[in-house]
Amino acid sequence: MNTHTPPRFDPTRVPHLLGSFAPVSEEVDVADLEVTGEIPPELDGLYLRNGPNPRFTPIGSYLYPIDGDGMLHGIWLSQGRARYRNRFVRTASLRAEERAGRALWGGVESMIMPDADQVGPDLAGAFREMPDINVVRHGGRLLALAESACPYRVGADLGTLGREDFDGALPAGITAHPKIDPVTGEMVVFCYGLEAPYLTWSVIGRDGKVTRGPTPIEGVDEPMMIHDMALTARYAVIVLAPAFFDLAAAMAGGSPLAWRPERGTRVVLVPRDGAPPRWAEDEAFWLWHTVNAYDEGPGADAPVVLDYVQWSRLTVGADAEPGAAPMSGGLVRARIDPGAGTMARTLLDDSRVEFPRIDDRLIGRCHRHAALATETGRTDLLPGEYDAVRFHDTETGTARVWDAGDLSVGEPVFAPVPGRDSDEHGYWLTFATDRTDGSAWFLVLPAQDPAAGPVARARIPVRVPLGLHGSWLPRDEG
Numbered sequence: 001m002n003t004h005t006p007p008r009f010d011p012t013r014v015p016h017l018l019g020s021f022a023p024v025s026e027e028v029d030v031a032d033l034e035v036t037g038e039i040p041p042e043l044d045g046l047y048l049r050n051g052p053n054p055r056f057t058p059i060g061s062y063l064y065p066i067d068g069d070g071m072l073h074g075i076w077l078s079q080g081r082a083r084y085r086n087r088f089v090r091t092a093s094l095r096a097e098e099r100a101g102r103a104l105w106g107g108v109e110s111m112i113m114p115d116a117d118q119v120g121p122d123l124a125g126a127f128r129e130m131p132d133i134n135v136v137r138h139g140g141r142l143l144a145l146a147e148s149a150c151p152y153r154v155g156a157d158l159g160t161l162g163r164e165d166f167d168g169a170l171p172a173g174i175t176a177h178p179k180i181d182p183v184t185g186e187m188v189v190f191c192y193g194l195e196a197p198y199l200t201w202s203v204i205g206r207d208g209k210v211t212r213g214p215t216p217i218e219g220v221d222e223p224m225m226i227h228d229m230a231l232t233a234r235y236a237v238i239v240l241a242p243a244f245f246d247l248a249a250a251m252a253g254g255s256p257l258a259w260r261p262e263r264g265t266r267v268v269l270v271p272r273d274g275a276p277p278r279w280a281e282d283e284a285f286w287l288w289h290t291v292n293a294y295d296e297g298p299g300a301d302a303p304v305v306l307d308y309v310q311w312s313r314l315t316v317g318a319d320a321e322p323g324a325a326p327m328s329g330g331l332v333r334a335r336i337d338p339g340a341g342t343m344a345r346t347l348l349d350d351s352r353v354e355f356p357r358i359d360d361r362l363i364g365r366c367h368r369h370a371a372l373a374t375e376t377g378r379t380d381l382l383p384g385e386y387d388a389v390r391f392h393d394t395e396t397g398t399a400r401v402w403d404a405g406d407l408s409v410g411e412p413v414f415a416p417v418p419g420r421d422s423d424e425h426g427y428w429l430t431f432a433t434d435r436t437d438g439s440a441w442f443l444v445l446p447a448q449d450p451a452a453g454p455v456a457r458a459r460i461p462v463r464v465p466l467g468l469h470g471s472w473l474p475r476d477e478g
Helices: 092-100 247-251
Strands: 034-037 045-049 071-078 081-088 134-138 141-145 152-154 160-163 187-192 199-204 210-216 229-231 235-240 243-245 257-259 265-271 278-282 286-295 304-311 329-337 342-349 353-357 369-374 388-393 398-403 407-409 413-416 426-434 440-446 456-460 470-474
Touching: 045 413, 081 456, 134 470, 187 229, 187 235, 199 235, 229 286, 235 286, 235 304, 265 329, 278 342, 286 353, 304 342, 304 353, 329 353, 342 388, 388 426, 413 470
Parallel strands: none
Antiparallel strands: 034 456, 045 071, 045 470, 071 081, 134 141, 141 152, 152 160, 187 199, 199 210, 229 235, 235 265, 243 257, 265 278, 286 304, 304 329, 329 342, 353 369, 369 388, 388 398, 407 426, 413 426, 426 440, 440 456
8 A cells, every 4th residue: 555645756866876875686606706915814704794775676765774675795704715695685575576576665754565466465554674784693593683673584695584583572573783792692682663662672592582571661652763772781771862753744755753852862771680770861962873881880870881973963864954054973972870860971082983883792891992984074975985994992082094095984893813802803894885986895904903904805796885784703603
């Protein structure tokens, strides 16, 4: 069914469907990639990244980074050699479109959904599934993750195995950004919904079994968009910026999200032991991604430190609202006082940054280094496109930058040297696209001196669109 008359839509005029973001439709396998430099032999495993990649020309609307089919891009490393494979995450809705040979669902802003004659009764009138944001491995499962829905499980060859609801224990799904505690092995997740309960959290044990089912978080009484979370030894840390779902506006052809800064931003600290949540409030800001969080001392009233990338407001797509003030933000540290219900924010770095990552072995514990995609300012780039990588040292307050030149780079992911505990002994991995000729590359930067540039560049002889999030999956931890 079409809930309203679809607007006139020209996908050839959507910036995030062009250039470095343009989707690809072919699934390929390439062995023995051409390498400049040397891939460190200690890197033995799979670098895997997800991202929105419409299988067919979109209809109705397309909103980056919310819309799109998931496509996984993998680089297998072993003995200094690299091979590449990409595969779509074949959801039920994507399979229906492949049978039809065209797009049947519109983007989230157009609310176009097929009827039973087109897709059968099970999919009729349902939103399309979009596990196109992140990919993680936990409890024996490799999961392609959606914004707040059931992930899809994929096999070692990246073939789609099916929707994952964790043996029926998490039927509504999970966040796109779960956090895995490196000490306990637990994966802590949240899920937001359009109906009550609007926000729940859950825990999945090291073995992949759900140990805490969906637990409502009291104090959330309307639907909100919440993209990421953080984790400490004591708390799940969830930031509730004033981005509210407006279904009435969406049904009438407007935006499904309303930014209401007068409501301010709240942070909820959810005790992992099941105690009542603790709240803090501040003026409005938005975050897509956290860096990390940790407890600053023992005891339930000890402060919580949260590092994240802050934006002055929520925007999606390529353009801000007409007449809106320029976006501001940067790398921020918030010190949250659970007892007083307050938070103090400090700007650590005012550079335009996104896609922050740390050594995942430090999740929930004090970290020193963070890597972020950033801009040099030399050229106009689209939102979500970056031409440098910034390495911030929280101890010294300094940063080192690798300028990627004509390359647009993605999220940097840390791969540690086996047997070494320090985050200075390892490598940062990312995909990159050359803006001059569209060529695609896999880059390996040394953690000890990342500003020196890649120690290895593997040429991928097919295009790899700019995407979102990924993981390093060591072979010996599979």
